[in-house]
Amino acid sequence: MEILSYMRLFVEVARTKSFRRAAEILEIPNSTLSRHIAELEKTIGLRLLNRSTRKVELTEAGEVYFKRCQSIVEEAQIAHELLLEVAERPTGTLRVSMPADLATGYFAPIIADFAKTYPLIAFEFDLSPHPVNLLAEPFDLAIRVGPPPSAPSTLVARPIAMLPRYLYASPEYLKHAAPLTHPNDLDRHVVCIVEGPARLGRVARTFHRGDESVDVMIGTRFAMNSVALSRALALRAVGLAVLDNVLASDDLALGRLVRVLPDWSLSPVLVHAVTETRLLPARARLFIDFLKVRLGVPALHFERSFDQRTP
Template sequence: MQLLNYMQLYVEVAKTKNFRKAAESLGMSSSTLSRNIAALEKDIGVRLLHRSTRRVELTEAGQAYFNRCQGIVEEANVAHEALRGDAARPSGTLRISMPVDLGINYLAPLLAEFAVAYPLIDFELEAASRRVDLLADPFDLAIRMGPAPTAPSTLVARRIALLERQLYAAPAYLDRAPPLEHPDDLIHHALCAAPGIGQDGWTLFNGAASRTVPVKARFLMNSVGLSRALAAEGAGIAILDSVIAREELAAGRLLRVLPQWRLAPVAVHAITDTRLLSARTRLFVDFLKARLAPRNSPG
């Protein structure tokens, strides 16, 4: 049991390459963690880590040991949870990273519902635009919009939803803007979009028909909420999904434009650094997929 405990501590340090972060994730002091790793190295007679004041690096032996230990620790945790009955009454802390707008508009009500269903689970949530490093940061999963990541190869992406995307603008903007009756007319309009969207133009779909328009966004931003706010203020046309736009639409501050046309849906993925998930993580991913997919898949 002591050896398995050493392995678990070492895997956390090797993943984060940072004693402080690893200690926080494990709920222990950095000094205690350091002593345990030193005891492990003494026990096996091999240096596993190069330590400095700024960073921790794995030795060649340390990398080989990590590769073997990671799977053992994950299997042991899954087996331990199953024996304790955690699949029926999961507990512990679920650490999740998510985009700000997705968290506020989609995930907040679902988190509240999930918390009621599983009262023994606590949550540590980070809502930010940065893409966390699941191999280094102590998160159980990250919720991300867009294509599944291709690197590093150890990441596992599970698609949990497809969000439809349509075009919206304020009545005041449409009153003063050029006519907008066909996607080709978009070249004459001010557009709001995220960096990377439609670098070669916007492609819109109307049933089986499609049209790519060589447009350039006037406003580039990394926030869907900001794009919605700018559109509601009459700055231009924004790409939004119906849930993000619903309040402004109901209040009359936004109107859907080119209603027969839409952009390709954007995928939402739950990303983990392993296929072996704890009971609480697996339940949450399944819960999100069940709640999000039927409600937001484009029809």
């Protein structure tokens, strides 16, 4: 049992390339972690890590050992959590990175219900707009909007939602704006472009009406990486916002926004749960399944079509 514990400590140091960071994640003193790693190296009879004041690097033997230990530690953790799941007591800290707009606009009520369903799970959420490094940072999963990540190849992307998108504007904006009856008319309007990263310039967008589709180039004075900001600007009659029906529902009900080009929609966007491995702890698997059910995703269809290691 002691060797398995040492292997877990070694995997965390190898993954983070830092004794200090690994000690914080493992919640043990740095000196204790260093001593246990030294004992592991003594037991094996090989140096696994090259240490310096600036960084920690794996030796050749450490690289080989890390690849084998990582899967062993993951399997042991999964086995342990499966027993907890059988006992209906999933525990631990669920660490999730996700966009702030998605978290507040969609996931807040789902997270609240999930927390009530599994009261022994604690949560750490990172709402930074910049993608986290799942290989080096201690996150169970990241929620990402758009195509699945193409690198690194070890990441696993599971679709959990498909968001429809429509154009919305305030009645005040439409009072003074040019006529808007077809997507081609958008070149005479201000559209708040949401891109990550945000940058000005003309972008291509495809609009759909039944079996008909049309590609248009849209320019703007406002480029951003926040759907919430685009909505706020639309409410102030600055321009048009691209929103989904959930985020726009309250404003529609109160008459603060109206849907323009109501027969047309933009191409929907996929939302993925991205993980570093297929071997997920119970809390992460339960959370992903909970999201799929609540967001109405046909899980079997998506698993067959999209659940994959990205090329």
